[in-house]
Amino acid sequence: MSDEQLKSHRDAIDALDTRILELLNERASHARAIGEIKGGGLVYRPEREAQVLSRIKATNRGPLPDESVAKLFREIMSACLSIERPLTIAYLGPEGTFSQSAAIKHFGHAAVTQACASIDEAFRVVEARSADYVVAPVENSTEGAVGRTLDLMVNTPLQVCGEVVLRIHHHLLRKDPSFDGIRRVYSHAQSLAQCHEWLNKNLPAEVERISVSSNAEAARLASLDTQCAAIAGDAAAEKFGMLKLAENIEDEPNNTTRFLVLGYHHTTASGRDKTSLVMSAQNKPGAVHQLLSPLAEHGVSMTKFESRPSRTGLWEYVFFVDIEGHTGEARVQQTLDALRERAAFVKVLGAYPVAVL
Numbered sequence: 291m292s293d294e295q296l297k298s299h300r301d302a303i304d305a306l307d308t309r310i311l312e313l314l315n316e317r318a319s320h321a322r323a324i325g326e327i328k329g330g331g332l333v334y335r336p337e338r339e340a341q342v343l344s345r346i347k348a349t350n351r352g353p354l355p356d357e358s359v360a361k362l363f364r365e366i367m368s369a370c371l372s373i374e375r376p377l378t379i380a381y382l383g384p385e386g387t388f389s390q391s392a393a394i395k396h397f398g399h400a401a402v403t404q405a406c407a408s409i410d411e412a413f414r415v416v417e418a419r420s421a422d423y424v425v426a427p428v429e430n431s432t433e434g435a436v437g438r439t440l441d442l443m444v445n446t447p448l449q450v451c452g453e454v455v456l457r458i459h460h461h462l463l464r465k466d467p468s469f470d471g472i473r474r475v476y477s478h479a480q481s482l483a484q485c486h487e488w489l490n491k492n493l494p495a496e497v498e499r500i501s502v503s504s505n506a507e508a509a510r511l512a513s514l515d516t517q518c519a520a521i522a523g524d525a526a527a528e529k530f531g532m533l534k535l536a537e538n539i540e541d542e543p544n545n546t547t548r549f550l551v552l553g554y555h556h557t558t559a560s561g562r563d564k565t566s567l568v569m570s571a572q573n574k575p576g577a578v579h580q581l582l583s584p585l586a587e588h589g590v591s592m593t594k595f596e597s598r599p600s601r602t603g604l605w606e607y608v609f610f611v612d613i614e615g616h617t618g619e620a621r622v623q624q625t626l627d628a629l630r631e632r633a634a635f636v637k638v639l640g641a642y643p644v645a646v647l
């Protein structure tokens with residue numbers, strides 16, 4: 291390509307960038323006006339954001355891939371929302387955890403993320419209105435449910451208003467560029483389990499596996515001790531200046547974690563929604579089967595079923611169920627009414643748009 295051709299393309303890009311900048315600010319002025327109409331109430335509208343992102347993906351004609359344009363618009367909406375009012379999102383810290391990556395994936399970089407020492411604390415700061423929303427891990431495709439999040443959801447006054455699906459890639463991190471002399475490997479218990487086979491094959495049996503409160507905490511500890519390594523993701527590696535001795539060491543290549551977003555927030559229907567419930571069955575034969583029969587009767591699909599000890603009595607269980615649809619839809623309401631008649635306890639945890647990104 292000649293210098294002249296290069297210059298003409300760059301001149302075109304400069305002119306387009308000027309137009310894009312004007313359009314972005316025009317868009318932001320509308321968001322600010324919407325913010326004034328909302329009058330400082332609930333500025334974040336997950337159902338509208340899901341609709342905007344879905345529409346962008348559906349109308350995209352390339353050459354940019356759908357995922358790339360959706361990510362760009364995610365950031366545009368994040369910036370627009372922050373001039374209405376910046377949001378604070380609580381997550382299981384320290385900085386660099388997958389929970390923080392999930393918060394940024396869902397709310398964009400204009401949101402303020404607030405690291406908390408535990409999932410409990412992240413719920414508490416939102417319950418006390420010191421932060422707007424909490425993003426908490428709820429299930430992993432390899433390791434299953436995150437019990438603490440499920441337990442907290444039973445009693446919290448917060449409602450689920452969104453979900454985030456994040457691909458999880460783990461790396462073996464160390465300050466030192468070699469495998470020699472590793473005595474201990476730190477990570478979150480779930481991550482150690484997700485890399486169990488890789489660890490068995492690649493590190494000597496005497497290397498101790500130590501579970502800590504988060505992957506980022508593992509990276510922080512390993513950054514202070516040359517005899518240690520950590521299993522954590524990209525954000526933690528970057529945050530603590532760690533080298534990647536081995537990349538993508540998760541045993542299951544599709545390793546994915548689902549997070550829920552909770553706040554004092556009732557979401558209206560987006561057109562593609564889920565409703566999360568927790569309920570208990572009476573302690574008698576066939577009770578669970580009987581409990582779930584209203585779903586089939588009303589043609590409502592179940593996307594998740596998880597049982598947990600109820601913590602109130604020995605061998606009593608609660609069931610976490612996700613169904614397709616929104617509580618604003620008649621068939622979902624009818625299903626809930628039927629469930630309430632049969633179950634000893636039913637709590638709607640929230641209705642929210644299916645993750646778009």
Ligand SMILES: O=C(O)C(=O)C[C@]1(C(=O)O)C=C[C@@H](O)C=C1
Pocket residue numbers: 321324325333334335336338339342366367368370371374
């Ligand atoms: O439509 C709104 O309610 C807006 O505030 C605008 C906007 C956007 O930028 O498109 C910004 C934040 C909301 O969460 C949803 C959408």
